[in-house]
Amino acid sequence: MTWLITGGAGYIGAHVVRTMAEAGERVVVLDDLSSGVADRLPPEVPLVRGSVLDRALLDRTLTEHGVRGVVHLAAKKQVAESVEQPLRYYRENVHGLTVLLEAVAAAGVRRFVLSSSAAVYGSPDVDLVREDTPCVPINPYGETKLTGEWLVRAAGRAHGIGTVCLRYFNVAGAVRPELADTGVSNIVPMFFDALTRGVPPRIFGGDYPTPDGTCVRDYIHVQDLAEAHLAAARRLDATTPDAGADTGDGPGDLTVNVGTGRGVSVRGMAELVARVTGRDDLPAEVAPRRAGDPARVVAAADLAARELGWTARLDVPEMVSSAWAGWRLRHPATG
Numbered sequence: 001m002t003w004l005i006t007g008g009a010g011y012i013g014a015h016v017v018r019t020m021a022e023a024g025e026r027v028v029v030l031d032d033l034s035s036g037v038a039d040r041l042p043p044e045v046p047l048v049r050g051s052v053l054d055r056a057l058l059d060r061t062l063t064e065h066g067v068r069g070v071v072h073l074a075a076k077k078q079v080a081e082s083v084e085q086p087l088r089y090y091r092e093n094v095h096g097l098t099v100l101l102e103a104v105a106a107a108g109v110r111r112f113v114l115s116s117s118a119a120v121y122g123s124p125d126v127d128l129v130r131e132d133t134p135c136v137p138i139n140p141y142g143e144t145k146l147t148g149e150w151l152v153r154a155a156g157r158a159h160g161i162g163t164v165c166l167r168y169f170n171v172a173g174a175v176r177p178e179l180a181d182t183g184v185s186n187i188v189p190m191f192f193d194a195l196t197r198g199v200p201p202r203i204f205g206g207d208y209p210t211p212d213g214t215c216v217r218d219y220i221h222v223q224d225l226a227e228a229h230l231a232a233a234r235r236l237d238a239t240t241p242d243a244g245a246d247t248g249d250g251p252g253d254l255t256v257n258v259g260t261g262r263g264v265s266v267r268g269m270a271e272l273v274a275r276v277t278g279r280d281d282l283p284a285e286v287a288p289r290r291a292g293d294p295a296r297v298v299a300a301a302d303l304a305a306r307e308l309g310w311t312a313r314l315d316v317p318e319m320v321s322s323a324w325a326g327w328r329l330r331h332p333a334t335g
Contacts, residue, residue: 002026003233004067006052006100007074008045009036011181012115012171015226016071017045018179023230028065030058031074040179052096058103069111069236070104071229072097075144078185079119082141083291093144097151105159111236112152113229114165118218118259120146123294130300131167131255139292153253162240162252164232169218169259169299171225173319179222180326187217187266188320191273191284192327196334200282201273203266205289208296214266214286216296218259221314221322228258231308259299260312269316276320277334 003020007013008029013036020027021042028046031038038047046065050057052074061067075093076082082089097114104112119142120135137143149165156163172188174180184193194201206213232254239252264272270284305311328334 001068001237002028002065003069003071004028004030004061004065005071005073006030007036007072007115009033009038009040009047010073011179011183012222012225013073014040014179015175015222016073016229017041018175019223019226019230020233021045025230025233028061028067030061035183037182052100055099055103058100059107062103062107062109067107067109068242069113069233070100070109071113071115071233072100073115075115077117077141079139079141079292080290082139082144086140089140089144093141094147094151097148101151101155104161105155110161110240110242111233112156112161112163113232113236114148114152114163116149116165116167116255117142117145118167118169118257118297118299120149120167121297124297128261128298128300129257131257131303138294141292149255156253162236163254164236165253165255166228166232167255167257168225169220169257169297171222172219172316173221173223173314173322174326175223175226175322177322177326177329180323180329182330187269188273188323189327191270192277192324195273195277195279195282196327196331198282201270201284202287203270203284204287204293206286207289210265210295212265212267215293216263216265216298218262218298219264219269219316219319220259220312221319224312224314225258228304228308228310231310235308254307256304256307257299257301258304259301261299261301263296263298264316269320272316272320276317276324
């Protein structure tokens with residue numbers, strides 16, 4: 001069978017594509033290349049350039065490539081931008097997913113993995129966030145991800161589609177330098193960008209109710225995240241029959257956190273970045289809080305271990321050092 005990976009030329013998507021292809025899965029990528037890079041993809045993986053908003057293109061792609069499962073990563077994902085542009089985020093993340101699910105249902109595709117986010121939880125007042133922790137998102141990005149989960153589960157029940165929703169925590173690192181994050185919206189490349197320009201990195205908010213006053217997050221290596229997608233796809237292969245087969249009680253759905261269960265403060269991450277880059281001469285400066293940032297979000301990751309047989313393997317220093325190798329590849333003047 002072939003898996004369609006939307007957003008597969010992006011930072012996370014390229015890792016998912018390579019991990020699944022190297023594991024022997026047939027994959028095809030749909031990406032509009034608004035933030036993706038075609039050169040990230042292995043030469044043997046077909047690339048269909050376009051948007052999930054294009055129903056005709058989706059219908060052709062699902063049919064021509066014999067798609068039997070979808071991994072949906074294509075989405076807008078910047079919290080602050082979502083606060084400024086909520087209509088764009090709902091159009092891309094919710095309406096786009098609706099169009100995709102309509103095409104999936106019409107084509108008889110029976111397996112669907114959704115890229116969701118810890119942003120669905122909002123600001124949970126718990127030490128570890130479990131999958132049954134109430135979801136109260138505090139920004140439009142998180143709202144669109146929670147709405148997306150509702151859509152996926154409802155479509156799964158209505159159309160006999162087996163679904164897995166993966167709630168990512170904070171993603172960093174790279175398995176190869178050429179696959180590293182090319183944007184500067186995530187914390188690690190944001191710090192690299194500041195240090196490369198010779199200015200102190202900024203920490204948004206130093207008065208949160210945390211041990212050092214800065215936000216605490218659970219950081220997951222992108223390769224571990226990619227392997228979680230492979231585990232989800234294989235679970236669906238094993239548990240979901242193809243269209244026309246006896247469905248019994250239906251294929252069911254699963255929602256799991258993808259994190260490590262360990263929290264790192266933003267200040268702690270800034271200090272680690274300084275050590276890895278050798279730029280401890282530019283200590284981070286505290287700036288005002290950003291709208292929509294919760295104080296602490298750390299995963300309980302035991303459900304993924306039980307249901308997917310997956311646990312994170314790589315640590316935070318490996319995330320930062322591998323990301324730095326990727327940054328230096330694109331910015332050789334940094335030394």
